Amino acid sequence: METVLNFINGQRKTSQSERFSAIYNPATGEQTRQVQLSQKEEVEEAINAAEKAFASWAKTSPLKRARVMFQFKALLEQNMDRLARVISNEHGKVYSDAVGEVTRGLEVVEFACGIPHLQKGEHSANVGTHVDSHSLMQPLGVCAGITPFNFPAMVPMWMFPIALATGNTFILKPSEKDPSTALILAELLTEAGLPDGVFNVVNGDKEAVDVLLTDPRIQAVSFVGSTPIAEYIYSTASAHGKRCQALGGAKNHCILMPDADIDMATNAIMGAAFGAAGERCMALSVAVVVGDETADQLIERLQQKIATMRVGPGMVDGTENDMGPVISAQHKQKICDYIQSGQDQGATLITDGRDCSVEGYEAGYFVGPTLIDHVSPEMTVYQEEIFGPVLCVVRVENYQTALALINRHEYGNGSAIFTRDGETARQFSEEVHTGMVGINVPIPVPMAFHSFGGWKRSIFGPLNVHGQDGVRFYTRMKTVTSRWPASVRLEQHASSFSMPTMD
Ligand code: NAD
Numbered sequence: 001m002e003t004v005l006n007f008i009n010g011q012r013k014t015s016q017s018e019r020f021s022a023i024y025n026p027a028t029g030e031q032t033r034q035v036q037l038s039q040k041e042e043v044e045e046a047i048n049a050a051e052k053a054f055a056s057w058a059k060t061s062p063l064k065r066a067r068v069m070f071q072f073k074a075l076l077e078q079n080m081d082r083l084a085r086v087i088s089n090e091h092g093k094v095y096s097d098a099v100g101e102v103t104r105g106l107e108v109v110e111f112a113c114g115i116p117h118l119q120k121g122e123h124s125a126n127v128g129t130h131v132d133s134h135s136l137m138q139p140l141g142v143c144a145g146i147t148p149f150n151f152p153a154m155v156p157m158w159m160f161p162i163a164l165a166t167g168n169t170f171i172l173k174p175s176e177k178d179p180s181t182a183l184i185l186a187e188l189l190t191e192a193g194l195p196d197g198v199f200n201v202v203n204g205d206k207e208a209v210d211v212l213l214t215d216p217r218i219q220a221v222s223f224v225g226s227t228p229i230a231e232y233i234y235s236t237a238s239a240h241g242k243r244c245q246a247l248g249g250a251k252n253h254c255i256l257m258p259d260a261d262i263d264m265a266t267n268a269i270m271g272a273a274f275g276a277a278g279e280r281c282m283a284l285s286v287a288v289v290v291g292d293e294t295a296d297q298l299i300e301r302l303q304q305k306i307a308t309m310r311v312g313p314g315m316v317d318g319t320e321n322d323m324g325p326v327i328s329a330q331h332k333q334k335i336c337d338y339i340q341s342g343q344d345q346g347a348t349l350i351t352d353g354r355d356c357s358v359e360g361y362e363a364g365y366f367v368g369p370t371l372i373d374h375v376s377p378e379m380t381v382y383q384e385e386i387f388g389p390v391l392c393v394v395r396v397e398n399y400q401t402a403l404a405l406i407n408r409h410e411y412g413n414g415s416a417i418f419t420r421d422g423e424t425a426r427q428f429s430e431e432v433h434t435g436m437v438g439i440n441v442p443i444p445v446p447m448a449f450h451s452f453g454g455w456k457r458s459i460f461g462p463l464n465v466h467g468q469d470g471v472r473f474y475t476r477m478k479t480v481t482s483r484w485p486a487s488v489r490l491e492q493h494a495s496s497f498s499m500p501t502m503d
Pocket residue numbers: 146147148149150151155173174175176204205206209210224225226227229230232247248249250280281385387413454458
């Protein structure tokens with residue numbers, strides 16, 4: 001049985017730990033590998049390596065750091081197929097979707113290639129007589145990233161390209177469910193010219209994470225995962241004096257207005273609800289439909305499309321399915337329990353994905369596309385994040401009720417509206433309480449040069465990931481005010497005991 005190791009100081013390293021976690025191919029249900037769950041000593045070894053590497057990496061010119069990123073980008077392109085196959089094999093998502101996630105991560109690498117421009121700081125001449133002021137955006141030191149199973153390439157690349165390009169060193173703790181991608185990324189970084197110790201991977205669970213959250217040498221922690229864990233990460237890292245951004249779960253709603261292009265909206269909702277088996281933090285899980293007539297039209301169209309969806313393994317030579325399995329047997333059971341609760345609490349089950357079986361893959365963790373109508377806000381399927389291919393339809397009478405529903409929900413990651421009316425769309429983008437908004441766009445994931453993050457219990461911490469927020473998160477500002485002696489008149493040398501003001 002192949003064991004996924006750590007990557008410390010430029011090398012794959014075996015852990016002394018005797019704890020392992022099994023890695024499965026979710027399409028077949030077979031164990032394919034195991035991962036070592038690191039103990040304190042190994043995480044400390046990674047921190048030592050990263051701390052040692054920081055001194056020279058922080059002083060390396062931004063242009064040289066950017067050149068490593070350029071090389072890394074080229075290697076990602078060359079290794080796209082290899083990465084997508086590993087992701088599809090461990091996560092279960094279909095091949096083209098895996099290519100899509102590597103591409104979205106690669107775009108952050110492209111953004112990080114511009115670091116000489118992004119890290120310039122500001123300069124003001126003559127803020128006072130003979131006095132200039134400029135700011136430095138300096139790296140923090142050793143930073144850590146803790147990432148979820150659902151995007152084993154993209155989410156780590158929301159973090160480390162910007163952290164590294166700005167001069168920090170980094171320790172990645174990937175999900176123990178699909179950790180192999182992280183090791184490939186580490187080796188590609190080394191091949192791109194990154195010095196040993198600048199990027200490290202430690203595999204593990206809570207034991208490893210707790211070291212990263214409490215060791216005083218870790219300066220900043222980026223986390224993406226479920227909300228209860230995000231709250232724990234944010235409070236523990238903050239209590240230990242670290243900068244922290246912790247992105248949590250979601251329940252993304254779209255509003256379907258009666259004036260929308262219903263066919264366009266149906267296609268968009270299908271992909272956003274069932275793509276990646278609903279295991280995306282930006283998946284659409286609730287369609288709030290204004291008016292019964294529109295709701296009936298949507299249900300009819302969705303039913304027809306669901307009937308033609310191809311569910312199966314993510315990687316079969318020659319043919320591609322629309323949707324793969326979910327991550328584990330336990331997660332499949334959890335999704336099935338949610339579907340049952342919807343039925344028990346009075347919703348109408350239009351299509352039921354629970355008995356989905358794929359020929360030749362009977363042991364795989366497949367859940368078919370599930371559509372639940374007449375869902376109301378009191379129901380568990382409405383309130384909680386299911387993270388599976390389950391779309392809830394809530395019927396309301398008007399736009400205001402639809403908006404109020406979204407704004408009352410505890411999560412505030414993304415939302416969308418389908419309408420032909422510019423005024424409604426504009427009002428929605430101003431009034432909705434979510435961090436990312438789509439106007440006739442079902443999954444409004446911001447590009448790398450903008451920042452990604454939700455509102456409410458979908459994020460903890462003031463700064464989002466990538467874009468300008470990412471650069472701010474991984475740098476600290478220092479503002480230098482300078483006066484040169486040659487230009488200083490003698491009388492200005494006198495001590496002053498009042499708050500300095502410039503003249
Ligand atoms: P998870 O919270 O179970 O795990 C995330 C990471 O935390 C993993 O590396 C895991 O090993 C670690 N972890 C788990 N339990 C821990 C504990 N008790 N102490 C310390 N560390 C712990 O999440 P997941 O199941 O891997 O991913 C799915 C979740 O991630 C969903 O809720 C989804 O919405 C969320 N997600 C959010 C975003 C976003 O941008 N907001 C993006 C992707 C995924």
